[in-house]
Amino acid sequence: MIIQKSANPRISNFDLENFSFGNTFIDHMFICEYEDGKWGEPKIMPYGPIGFSPAMMGVNYGQACFEGMKAYKDENDDVFLFRPEKNFSRINKSTSRLAMPEIPKDIFMEGLKTLIDLDRDWIPKGEGMSLYIRPVIFATEEVLKARISNKYMFAIVATPAKSYYAEPVSVKISDHYSRAANGGVGFAKAAGNYAASFYPTKLANEEGFEQVIWTDDIAHEYFEESGTMNVFVRINDTIYTPKTSDKILDGVTRDSFIKLAEKRGIEVVIGDVRVKDVVEAFDNGTLKEVWGVGTAVVTSVFKSLGYQDRLLTLPVLSDEESFALSLKKDLTDIQTNKAEDPFGWRFKVERKILEKA
Known part of the structure; x- marks a missing residue:
């Protein structure tokens, strides 16, 4: 995997008390392209725009799907993913239905873990806080023909998140x-x-x-x-x-x-x-x-x-009377390492990038 670190990281300007979900992005993104029947070399690079043509097939014919997942930070600053293999399995169910190539497990999982490890400082800590992660795949071939594309891009981007829809x-x-x-x-x-x-x-x-x-x-x-x-x-x-x-x-x-x-x-x-x-x-x-x-x-x-x-x-209903809120607490306590995980859902992201720095 190629890792190109940002020369101008924005993490020092990240205000935990004042950020917007969905349009505040971490310093890096993961990219891997598919062409000639095979996946290329995965790459982590500084987050930013990528040039595409209006003739790109994903725009014109809709071959595009994604996943939604989160990373959490506990009181010791350890970072955890939640059931990432479910997201890996599901994105390939989606790609299959949309006639796109399956994403190999090593590309998905290693790209995900490396990106989150590299930008772990972007994960906000506290009640309701997390890093929302968006793996996405889309057709990139530039041709106006209604058929299956021959080129694709798989990417992972992420944005800090806090609780929303807090009120009923x-x-x-x-x-x-x-x-x-x-x-x-x-x-x-x-x-x-x-x-x-x-x-x-x-x-x-x-x-x-x-x-x-x-x-x-x-x-x-x-x-x-x-x-x-x-x-x-x-x-x-x-x-x-x-x-x-x-x-x-x-x-x-x-x-x-x-x-x-x-x-x-x-x-x-x-x-x-x-x-x-x-x-x-x-x-x-x-x-x-x-x-x-x-x-x-x-x-x-x-x-x-x-x-x-x-x-x-x-x-x-009170929080104690509500099944919805009681189960939410059970879930978030597992996700944030506040409770035992009897299901084996929590996945720790080991520190590797920083150790090599």
Whole structure:
């Protein structure tokens, strides 16, 4: 691997108390290009723009997908990743569906570990703090032909992150738009999935909702996801969540929540979640919580659900009463090395770059 360190690192100007998620980037990025049927030499280089043509196939035909993951720093300044092999496996499920080349494990894992080790000083420490990591692959061949590209770039960039959606939000249950369809690419983290969600979300925002609960494309009878998150519903003391399919992303946070709930002895039902059943549970007083989970947000608690001409205002629960918040704490305590990790999810990033410096 080629490592080209920045001659003008920006870490000294990073203000932990005043930064924006998503547009503050660490000093370096990882790049590896694919051409002539093989991957080239991986490279870590200073973060910055890369020149591309408007004829690049990823822009014109949408061969692009990504992952979302995080690095955490504990009180001793040790750095940890969370279940990185799940992200490696999933990005290759996405590349397969989009007819892109599989990313070799050594390129993914070594690039990830080396980049995070090199820029570990960018990882903020404290409650809700982390480094959000974006592995992304896209077609780079410059040709206007609707076919599979012959050239690709795999990159990893990262941005410091703090808690957001900290306050409960209002969401609209969609009865017209859908996120994905049977036989489509809903299970993949395809870039186009997110572009298609923006317009319905904009309409929901104009009605006073922060997000959308996506429903099935046939009759809008079943919950699927919420915004960019997997969705959970608590009726009495049972948790319900839609089963994964070719329409629903197999979320790492989703899977972790299910396992943590089962460890607590909470019943989790994985299957169809009918809109009708959720509304009926609200009407009879058994609907306790609805929330979304994902890497960036971890947990977003919903304070109300908009459905057709109704607004269903959910109960206000304490942190101890809330399954959503209790499970979030269980998860973040494992991620930040505040609790034992009985599942083997935490992955320590060893100090290697600094030792060689």
